[in-house]
Amino acid sequence: MRLYGSVLLAALLALTGVLFGLWWAPFVVGLAVPVVARRARLALPIGAAIGLFSWLVPLAAGEVRYGLGPTTQSLAAVMGFGRTGAVPVVLTLVVGTLLGLAGAWLASAAWAVVVGDARVDALRNE
């Protein structure tokens, strides 16, 4: 429960940052993920989910408030994908996801190096 609570708090923190224009907030929050989930197997999906969540919610809110159909088609056209509106949606969610994932992975990997070195030192001293 404590893990779930922490993850939810982190996700809300990232979302709040994004809503205030700090679009890179998922990366920063992702850096803190290993504090609550040290196993990389857990930390990485959590980081990715936080990134996805914090970019998906405002996008979904935009769809509810304004309807994003014409916008997705226009963005796809500007990007050179004709009128394939799925492209900007997927791209947007991928970027958000990658930001959270990258933060979590980087912190997790750094944590492993620090902890691993400490353990080797400890074993050598035995």
Place this chain on the structure above:
Amino acid sequence: MTIDTAVAEPTTAHVTPAPRGRRRGRLAFVNLAAAVVVTAGVLYAAFMPAGPLPALGPAFNPVTGAWTMAADAQDTDRTVKLAGLEQPVTVLLERDGTAHITAQSDHDLFLSTGYVHARFRLFQMDLLRRQGAGRLSEIVGKDALDTDRFELQLGLLRTAQAEWKALPTDDPSRAALLAYAQGVNDRISEAEATHQLDAMFTLLGYEPRPWTPVDSLLVKGDMTQTLSFNDVPIEMALLSKSLGADLAADWFPVMPPNAQSPYDPGPYAAHAPAPIAATAEVGHAEAQTASALYQKIASLPASLFETNGASNNWAVSGSKSASGGALLAGDPHLHLTLPSIWFQLTTDSPNYHTAGVSIPGTPVVLLGHNQHIAWSLTNGENQQIFYYQEKEDAAHPDQYFWKGTWNKYQTVGYDIPVLGGATQHITVKLSVHGPVISDRGLTTTVWWAGNIPSQDLGVMLRVGQSAGWQDFRNALRGWYSPTQNFVYADDQGNIGLISAGYYPQVAKGQPWLPMSGTGEYDVAGTIPYDDIPQVYNPKDGIIWSANQRQVTADYPYYIGTALHFANGYRANEIHRVLSAPGKLSATDMQALQTDTRDYLASEIVPVLLQTLSQSQLSATEGAAADVLRDWTSYRMDADSSAATIWSWFWSSYVDEVFGPWWRSRAVGVDINEVFETLGQDLEAWTLGDRTNRTFSAPGVGARTAVEAQQAAFRDAITLLTRSLGPDPRKWSWGRVHQRELVNLAAGSLSYGPRPDRGDANTPLAAPDFPSSDGPSWRMVVDWGTHNFQGVYPGGQSENPASTWYDNHVDTWWDGLLNPMLNAGAAAGTSGVKTWSMQP
């Protein structure tokens, strides 16, 4: 072992510690290195633009990125607080986006106009000012560098700065420009604070800098350039060199070779006609210089230069109108873009009550009406540009010889920031004639009326305040460039037309060729205002202009050659319709604006059919001739097969007659660029000189117009059979002729191409394949019923997600018009949104 188990597995005392620990350590470092690399990649893509891709984070995040396009597309009632307003202003937005601004002071009117323009068109405005200032490379990279260099050489920025500097402090247009700039900047600040900047700013990764009055003057300069900057003398030099002075003068004469309908038939002021000398031989050095400059200009975007116009306007006096009031119609033809160059609005303040269309970036209604008069424009097309080849000498570096002395070139330096590259520096040299435009071969400078500081915005403000012809005509006295045919109709039944602008006159020489810059051939003045083409209340009650030469051969001044003016077919057709017996109505005006009758076809097709009746024809050729024989309307309609046959024949005919000359003389000018003038020659010879020497082209031997027509018809039918199949009845015009409205930023956001009617000769002009030039605004005014109507192809918003992006296109395409309501009438319509603007 996986990466995470290397981190997570507990160590035990039974395992040999050192090797296992080292392996774990290595894996952890490998993992970290991979994480660092991937993270760096993700962050780089998120924060930094790469090639055509923007920085993905700021561009695509759903709160402040390009997705704000969705919120920006919402049109709601609003209360807006604007810095600089003196009193509250009301902006009504009709269901279709037409804006009605009502202010209690002139200052507030212009400020609000700036705000409204920027609210809907800020990116377009930024592009326009960047184009004029040579700053496109800063946002799109080195692809725009040649354009930027050319613009800085030409000098729109210098002219705009000089115009602003010359504006007296108490001039109303100065106050208007300042207030307008403040309104634009109020919107920029608001958009930045609320993350509502146009998505294109986000995608290109930059923010607009504050708007200044000079920016508005740059936008005006862009239009001047598009409408009056051309390289006709350069082309003429190349034509003269390759064809010889004799043929060049014969094919590209000063006076049009065909019968036209000038609107001002005279009599003219009793001046002695200016002597027109025969075209001189062009030397090798001059021709090489011209060739280099021609290629340089050809490599730049065509939209920077004047093309053959296709605009129309006309007026009918109260005595000839069904309503008893004067009628006015105008449809200026420009490059058709999305967003459109126009923004429709009405403006009301203590001193201004105008309705019509404005150019975003400028504070005035350019085409429209007020309570008493209506006006519209077509391009005047007279020669406003002269090229000079400066005399230089190695003994006098950086100097030119002028009026007996060596003079130093002035120099101006500019830095051009380039996206993704190093800032480029250029130095522009200026002689007394103007900027050095080319220094390959002989140094060439350009004298262009558009470089003379003029207060055109002030002129338009006074036009908007005019209550009658004298006010209107007096206001236009200050209009210099580009020369425009201003048509006029008022609420008293009067009509008029004046081709306002500079008509530069050189002391001597041949201004249709590059001239020596030594002083004898300098511009000595302009035609006096009272002598420029103009008419007021003509006896027959009609006036028309369609870029044709405005005056007859009796006009005593040089104003340009046949290469400068349109071929006259639209003017002839408009004159034909207007001069028919009977009264005319607003509906007739609307029908004439969408008239697809090809006047040239009506002259030539009967001659061709006569020729074909005496010729041996194949089955397909015979069937095609039958289709033409049934074509008595001469209308270039989308479902007409005859239209296709006619168009292909005419192109083939021009090529059949002139192509051998072009090839044998290695003419360095693209034949398509002089197609209209060659067509006028061919028309005149086909109708009245069928044995002209030109038909006997090099390599084809002696022949007449008849043999040339037969060969051209065979070629046309062969080409059409190959591309459209063997049945001429299925060669509908719409299969080969489309129209499109081109989006300024992305081709996928363009409208069309769709099959459409018209060609280069029809009042509803649609040149090229596909055609992206045409009527950029149509307006019909009936002062008898006080009925004002207009439409432009596009919509008020540049945001492609907005319902106002292209909502007028279908109405325009179908040839219909929308009512132009005043603010009071608009308030009573359904779906109106109200912006309450507070100080």
